[in-house]
Amino acid sequence: MAEKAGMKMRAEQVNFWYGEHQALKNITLDIPENKITALIGPSGCGKTTFLKILNRMNDYVDGARAEGIIHYQGMNLIGDSLDVAALRMQIGMVFQKPNPFPKSIYENVIYGPKRHGIRKKSQLDQLVEQSLKQAAIWDEVKDNLHKSALALSGGQQQRLCIARCLAMQPDLILMDEPTAALDPISTQSIEDLLLTLKEKYTIIIVTHNMQQAARVSDQTAFFLLGEIIEVGETKEMFLNAKHETTERYISGRFG
Amino acid sequence: MTGEIITFKKRSSKQTQLQEFIVRMILLFCASISIITTIAVVATLFGESASFFQEVPLREFLFGTRWSPTLVPRHFGILPLLTGTLMIALASSFISIPFGLGSAIYLSEYAPKKVRRVLKPILEILAGIPSIVFGFFALTFITPLLQALIPSTQIFNALSAGIAVGIMTIPLVASVSEDAMSAVPDSMRKGAFALGATRMEVTTGIVLPAAVSGIGASFILAISRAIGETMIVAIAAGQSPVLTLNPLESIQTMTGFMVNLSLGDIQHGTIEYKTVFAVGSMLFLMTFVMNLLARLTIHRYKEARK
Numbered sequence: 001m002a003e004k005a006g007m008k009m010r011a012e013q014v015n016f017w018y019g020e021h022q023a024l025k026n027i028t029l030d031i032p033e034n035k036i037t038a039l040i041g042p043s044g045c046g047k048t049t050f051l052k053i054l055n056r057m058n059d060y061v062d063g064a065r066a067e068g069i070i071h072y073q074g075m076n077l078i079g080d081s082l083d084v085a086a087l088r089m090q091i092g093m094v095f096q097k098p099n100p101f102p103k104s105i106y107e108n109v110i111y112g113p114k115r116h117g118i119r120k121k122s123q124l125d126q127l128v129e130q131s132l133k134q135a136a137i138w139d140e141v142k143d144n145l146h147k148s149a150l151a152l153s154g155g156q157q158q159r160l161c162i163a164r165c166l167a168m169q170p171d172l173i174l175m176d177e178p179t180a181a182l183d184p185i186s187t188q189s190i191e192d193l194l195l196t197l198k199e200k201y202t203i204i205i206v207t208h209n210m211q212q213a214a215r216v217s218d219q220t221a222f223f224l225l226g227e228i229i230e231v232g233e234t235k236e237m238f239l240n241a242k243h244e245t246t247e248r249y250i251s252g253r254f255g
Numbered sequence: 256m257t258g259e260i261i262t263f264k265k266r267s268s269k270q271t272q273l274q275e276f277i278v279r280m281i282l283l284f285c286a287s288i289s290i291i292t293t294i295a296v297v298a299t300l301f302g303e304s305a306s307f308f309q310e311v312p313l314r315e316f317l318f319g320t321r322w323s324p325t326l327v328p329r330h331f332g333i334l335p336l337l338t339g340t341l342m343i344a345l346a347s348s349f350i351s352i353p354f355g356l357g358s359a360i361y362l363s364e365y366a367p368k369k370v371r372r373v374l375k376p377i378l379e380i381l382a383g384i385p386s387i388v389f390g391f392f393a394l395t396f397i398t399p400l401l402q403a404l405i406p407s408t409q410i411f412n413a414l415s416a417g418i419a420v421g422i423m424t425i426p427l428v429a430s431v432s433e434d435a436m437s438a439v440p441d442s443m444r445k446g447a448f449a450l451g452a453t454r455m456e457v458t459t460g461i462v463l464p465a466a467v468s469g470i471g472a473s474f475i476l477a478i479s480r481a482i483g484e485t486m487i488v489a490i491a492a493g494q495s496p497v498l499t500l501n502p503l504e505s506i507q508t509m510t511g512f513m514v515n516l517s518l519g520d521i522q523h524g525t526i527e528y529k530t531v532f533a534v535g536s537m538l539f540l541m542t543f544v545m546n547l548l549a550r551l552t553i554h555r556y557k558e559a560r561k
Contacts, residue, residue: 055449057445057448057449060445060448062367062368084451085451085452085453086451087451088448088449088450088451089451092449092450093449095442095445095446095449097442099440099442099443099445099446100446101443101446101447101461101465102443102464102465103464111447111450111452111460112450112451115450115451115452115456116451161446164446164450165449165450168450168451
């Protein structure tokens with residue numbers, strides 16, 4: 001069985017090891033389309049590991065091994081025959097710390113599209129404007145597109161990284177604690193941005209910030225020690241969690 | 256909690272000030288040693304050169320095409336030595352730059368951790384081989400090989416020595432470039448991978464541009480090293496200061512001339528003696544200008560990216 005109706009992706013019985021250490025145990029999770037799914041849980045619970053399986057960033061970790069099935073557009077994302085570069089066009093990623101390339105703002109945005117064959121100046125220009133607008137940073141940078149991205153503030157850099165990801169016109173966006181390194185005001189602007197982005201994209205976000213999960217997400221999955229303890233609609237979970245551990249974690253009594 | 260009462264001894268501010276002052280003076284002395292030495296060396300070089308140029312016009316020195324300072328009639332045109340040195344530098348950089356950069360890219364971007372752990376120390380051992388060994392390697396291995404390929408190759412020739420200097424400087428390029436590339440934050444590679452870039456695209460599009468100043472520095476260092484290299488050229492390149500651009504012929508470099516002349520007994524104050532300093536000054540100026548240029552270009556590049 002593949003993705004259910006209204007679902008973008010389905011993970012089935014996913015297990016994952018770093019060498020001998022099993023980091024994920026029997027993860028089964030549906031990702032609803034055009035919704036934001038938050039992955040929460042204490043450090044080391046496997047939520048980031050799970051996120052990185054989805055765009056194969058664990059390929060660069062020595063001794064990493066995954067089992068199970070992740071249904072996505074008729075493919076299994078856990079499989080050796082996958083075209084990883086093509087997959088990453090579809091599934092974009094935003095990292096914990098803003099990581100713009102030491103190039104101009106313009107070049108940062110066109111980096112992905114250029115890798116995938118877009119060469120025409122007019123098309124690139126269009127992608128740059130469109131992506132920066134979508135990432136709500138266009139007004140701040142439109143006169144300085146050829147300045148170094150490193151001159152931007154942390155919050156601007158992160159929105160640029162989001163724009164860089166959007167320029168690929170992805171289908172699904174993975175975010176690994178995208179506001180962890182930002183101040184409250186920048187965090188606010190990124191959260192506002194997420195809510196507008198979900199109209200067009202499906203988003204999975206890892207966060208340590210319970211309020212953030214509550215504010216932005218539609219579905220929440222609570223990870224603990226490599227397992228999903230509870231998954232459900234965010235409102236429902238934050239109001240009355242089914243499991244006591246979830247309730248304790250959400251209310252900040254452990255974690 | 257119980258226990259004895261701990262009281263801190265108050266330090267007088269005079270005492271700490273004096274301590275700081277002494278430490279600062281000692282460190283300043285350490286730092287000034289190299290500066291003082293450099294100034295002394297340059298002063299000696301230029302002093303002796305000045306009296307050389309009282310006897311030989313600068314024009315003859317710079318533009319003369321014949322070099323025979325020890326034989327009458329004496330000629331003091333440095334061009335044959337200069338082309339000799341430049342040929343060695345050129346030949347060596349054809350070896351050291353591609354192979355050095357290639358090794359650096361492999362070590363930093365492609366090699367599994369285990370391979371890197373073994374390979375890097377081996378590369379650094381290569382850097383520790385004395386240059387005289389490379390000199391004999393050139394004479395007894397590279398030259399016969401060249402002669403087998405191109406029979407007209409002379410026993411002493413610029414190419415053989417240049418190749419040996421190049422091999423010797425591979426570790427320098429590799430090590431300095433690799434350091435620069437490893438210093439590029441991993442988050443940038445990950446960012447590019449996440450946009451679907453291949454390893455080669457990450458290397459050429461992200462890592463190399465970000466590390467360019469360090470890589471450029473490694474090239475300059477290698478070329479400077481080649482210009483200053485003495486032992487290999489003294490052994491394998493020959494002792495014939497003739498103006499030629501044929502790398503298969505015997506030549507003499509500036510350093511080769513200096514070592515050659517200092518081996519014989521030359522009298523203090525004679526024109527031969529002063530010639531060594533004049534050539535030395537020239538050598539110093541060349542490396543100095545190169546380092547200056549390197550700094551300028553790196554600086555420009557950094558400015559342009561701001």
